[in-house]
Amino acid sequence: MHNPPMSNLLEQHLKGDRTIWVVALLLGVTSLLAVYSASSWMGWQHSGGTLRILVKHALMLAAGGGIMYAASKLRFTVYSKLSQVFLGATVALLLLTLLVGSNVNGASRWLAIPGVGITFQTSDLARVVIIAYMARVLARHREEPWTFREVALRLILPVGAVCGLILPANFSTAALLFFTCMVLMFIGQVPVKHLLGICGIAAGAFALLLLLSKANPELLPRLQTWQSRVTNHGGTDRDANYQVNNAKIAIVHGGFLPNGPGTGTSRNYMPHPESDMIYAFIIEEYGSIIGGLGLLLLYLILFSRAVRIANRCEKPFGALVAMGLALSLVLQALVNMAVGVNLVPVTGQPLPLVSMGGTSMWFTCLSLGIMLSVSRSVYDGAHGGANPSQPPAADGHAAA
Numbered sequence: 116m117h118n119p120p121m122s123n124l125l126e127q128h129l130k131g132d133r134t135i136w137v138v139a140l141l142l143g144v145t146s147l148l149a150v151y152s153a154s155s156w157m158g159w160q161h162s163g164g165t166l167r168i169l170v171k172h173a174l175m176l177a178a179g180g181g182i183m184y185a186a187s188k189l190r191f192t193v194y195s196k197l198s199q200v201f202l203g204a205t206v207a208l209l210l211l212t213l214l215v216g217s218n219v220n221g222a223s224r225w226l227a228i229p230g231v232g233i234t235f236q237t238s239d240l241a242r243v244v245i246i247a248y249m250a251r252v253l254a255r256h257r258e259e260p261w262t263f264r265e266v267a268l269r270l271i272l273p274v275g276a277v278c279g280l281i282l283p284a285n286f287s288t289a290a291l292l293f294f295t296c297m298v299l300m301f302i303g304q305v306p307v308k309h310l311l312g313i314c315g316i317a318a319g320a321f322a323l324l325l326l327l328s329k330a331n332p333e334l335l336p337r338l339q340t341w342q343s344r345v346t347n348h349g350g351t352d353r354d355a356n357y358q359v360n361n362a363k364i365a366i367v368h369g370g371f372l373p374n375g376p377g378t379g380t381s382r383n384y385m386p387h388p389e390s391d392m393i394y395a396f397i398i399e400e401y402g403s404i405i406g407g408l409g410l411l412l413l414y415l416i417l418f419s420r421a422v423r424i425a426n427r428c429e430k431p432f433g434a435l436v437a438m439g440l441a442l443s444l445v446l447q448a449l450v451n452m453a454v455g456v457n458l459v460p461v462t463g464q465p466l467p468l469v470s471m472g473g474t475s476m477w478f479t480c481l482s483l484g485i486m487l488s489v490s491r492s493v494y495d496g497a498h499g500g501a502n503p504s505q506p507p508a509a510d511g512h513a514a515a
Contacts, residue, residue, distance in 0.1 A: 131187055132424060132490035138417050139183065139483055142468040143176050145397065145410065150471040153382045153389040153396045172471060179468075179480035186484025191492060194485055195254075195432050198247035202273060205237070205244045209280035212237045216284075224284045235474035238281045238288045242443055243482055245277045249296055250435035253303030257431055266309045270300060271316065279320075283334065286341055287462035291446050293317065299439045303431075344460040359457050361385035362395035366456065369399040369406065376400055389471040391463055394455035410469070414448045417441060424490045433489040440482040 129136050151169045208226060217225040217234055225234040252269050259265075274296045282289040300310060328335040347356055365381035365388075368374075379399040382388045388396040397406040421441030425434035444467045451466040453459045465472050467479045 129184075130491045131487035132420050132494060134420050135417060135483060135487055135490065138413050138420075139180075139468065139480075141413055143180070146176060146469045146471075147173060148376050149393055149397050149400070149469065150389050152377050152379055152400065153393060154471060155382060175473065175476055179476045182477050183480040183484040183487065186481050187487035187491065189488055191433050191436070191485060191488040192430070194247050194436065194488070195251040198244055198251050201240075201244045202248050205241050206273075206276050206280065208237045209241055209277065213280060213283060233474065238285055238292075239475045239478035241277050241281060242288075242292055243440070243478055243485075245274060245292065246295065246299065246439035246443060247436050247485070248273060249299050249303075250432050250439055253299065253305070253435055254431035257304065261305050261309060263309050263312060266305060266313070270296075270305070271313055275317075275320075282321075282324075283336065285463075286337070287450065287464055291450065291464070292443070295439060295443045295446065298442060299435060302438060303435060344462075348460040349457070358386045358392065358461060359454075362392045362455050363457060365392075365395045365399040366403070366407075369402050371403050373402045373405050374400055390465055391451070391461070391470070392455055393466055393470050394452045397469075398455075410466075411452065414445050414467075418445045420490075421486060424486065424493055427493045428489055430492070433492060437486045437489045440486055444479060444482055 147169070150172050151165065154168050154172075155165050212224065212226045215226075216237075217227060224236050224238065226237050227234045249270065256265070256269070274293065278289045278293045278296075281292065297310060297313065300313075301307070324334065325338070328338055332338070350356060353360065361381060361384055365379065365385060368379075368381070377400070379388070379396050381392075381396055381399055385392055385396070394407075394410065397410060400406065401409070418441050421437050425438045428434040428437065447464050448467050450459065450462055450464045451470070454461055454464070465475060468476060468483075
């Protein structure tokens with residue numbers, strides 16, 4: 116019996132935008148190589164050495180690939196319904212995390228799953244859920260005029276609840292998520308005057324929270340850390356800028372052309388080369404052109420594919436959720452890279468699908484899977500989507 120070639124098997128199973136599949140694969144391979152090299156200093160702390168770390172990370176990546184594949188097989192309209200169901204549960208989990216979550220460096224970000232010994236960062240789940248929920252609300256009410264009362268009840272309330280519960284432990288995640296939601300509202304044709312009103316309310320609420328935290332420091336337990344990172348950014352205090360200074364040394368050692376995998380020495384002195392500072396470490400081993408610009412290009416390609424999918428998708432929810440999730444991932448990547456090259460203060464944001472991490476990688480893969488599900492309706496003609504042989508509408512109405 117004649118066996119079908121591997122390319123045909125991949126085409127049968129990996130549906131949707133194949134460029135996104137390729138980008139995800141390249142990021143995953145980059146992650147395996149970089150994490151294995153960067154985490155070698157951790158080998159002596161664990162039985163099994165670096166091989167154990169490599170196997171564990173490879174299994175996490177494989178599980179993420181399975182999540183991405185499974186998510187891509189579902190009709191993207193399912194996520195619209197699920198977002199409504201999971202929003203309340205997500206808010207409850209965020210509140211539970213603040214109250215009884217695992218506390219690391221003064222931040223309660225992780226919640227343990229009973230009986231399995233796994234912790235997950237609830238803000239990662241919240242990011243996917245709130246973006247899908249926002250896309251649902253904006254799509255369902257796209258033909259109706261937005262009054263500020265409706266904006267407050269349908270949009271400000273859920274976004275404020277989610278971002279407000281993330282804020283005490285993770286300012287950067289809350290800020291990035293809020294910005295993503297604002298952009299999504301703009302794309303969804305919420306009047307600019309209402310968006311300015313939302314920004315004013317958010318700024319006022321944050322200022323009030325800062326005042327209250329002076330009387331009760333437990334409201335913002337990481338406020339001193341935030342202030343220290345901002346005031347010391349770009350300064351001459353070596354102790355305060357130890358992590359960033361070592362990242363810059365790694366980048367200088369990297370030069371323009373690749374030095375080769377395993378050649379990086381910054382793993383011996385730079386804090387968190389396998390997670391927070393992995394971008395600087397990749398530049399050290401693969402150079403500024405391939406490691407630095409190449410990695411940046413992959414994320415920009417991912418975003419460009421999301422824009423293309425949104426423009427061609429006939430369903431407003433699909434267009435909005437694809438844009439929102441892609442924007443969230445790319446913003447997170449840009450912030451991580453900006454920290455590595457000392458453009459912004461240290462934030463602790465991981466590099467999506469590259470940094471060593473736990474379940475956060477799975478939620479990144481879930482986001483990519485949802486984007487692929489939307490792309491299936493565009494390129495494969497599934498779910499009653501657009502015919503791939505037909506060009507998108509000239510007015511771009513679908514993206515709105």
